[in-house]
Amino acid sequence: MITKTIVVKNSSGIHARPATLIVKEIGKFQSDILFIKDGHEVNAKSIMGIMAMAAKKGEEIEVKVDGSDEKEALKAVIDLFESNFGEE
Numbered sequence: 001m002i003t004k005t006i007v008v009k010n011s012s013g014i015h016a017r018p019a020t021l022i023v024k025e026i027g028k029f030q031s032d033i034l035f036i037k038d039g040h041e042v043n044a045k046s047i048m049g050i051m052a053m054a055a056k057k058g059e060e061i062e063v064k065v066d067g068s069d070e071k072e073a074l075k076a077v078i079d080l081f082e083s084n085f086g087e088e
Contacts, residue, residue: 014054033073
């Protein structure tokens with residue numbers, strides 16, 4: 001299992017479009033992926049869970065990945081956040 005804290009950088013935070021991109025991208029991986037914000041864990045493969053986090057710009061999300069392809073899955077998540085989900 002690996003964990004990393006990432007920061008939401010895009011100005012509009014995690015809304016429907018970024019949540020859809022996250023679910024679509026990490027659905028390709030076998031690993032279990034959790035997002036943890038303010039002590040609440042959500043399955044990162046659940047669009048409703050991600051949207052319920054209501055993560056805003058500047059907020060931190062801990063990403064916890066466990067599985068056979070965890071390194072690749074974590075890299076995919078980081079790349080999405082670093083790209084600002086193609087919004088900026």
